[in-house]
Amino acid sequence: RDKYLYGIYPQTLMATEVCHGRNVEIIGDIILCISGNNISFYNWSGEALETRRYKGTIGRNSVIMDLATDGGDLYGYYSVKGGTKKNFRGTIKGVNMEMTVFNSKGKEIETLTLVHNGDAITGNCHDINKWRNSAVKLTYSL
16 A cells, blocks of 8 residues: 655645655655655655666675765665665765665664765675674666
8 A cells, every 4th residue: 555745835735745655764855765666766845866776785685776866965775685675875975975774763774885986886884783894786777
């Protein structure tokens, strides 16, 4: 069953639909909307952010990662084969990306320090609880 998210304009008290999907989450100032296998990011005006999908590995785990940018801000969502799903937010400066990953309760659980090089993203994932680092290797996927 789909969930709907509406924005209300305080001056007019008019509501407009921002997005709807099976799962709707707020990540900072951006809305993550999941509908089937489609993952989209929206600002509060309902405008979709450009999103790119990457596939690869974090450590030994196969992952699919969706990244969206809004100026120098970066938002994303990744799922590990087998079901674990995580959202993150951070910043992008040139080719360098730094993100914080959150669990479903909003607690910081990982940090990602990555470099974007053409269609590839590489770097490090640090698990805060286990104090362990894993290599990140992703490539752009249509």
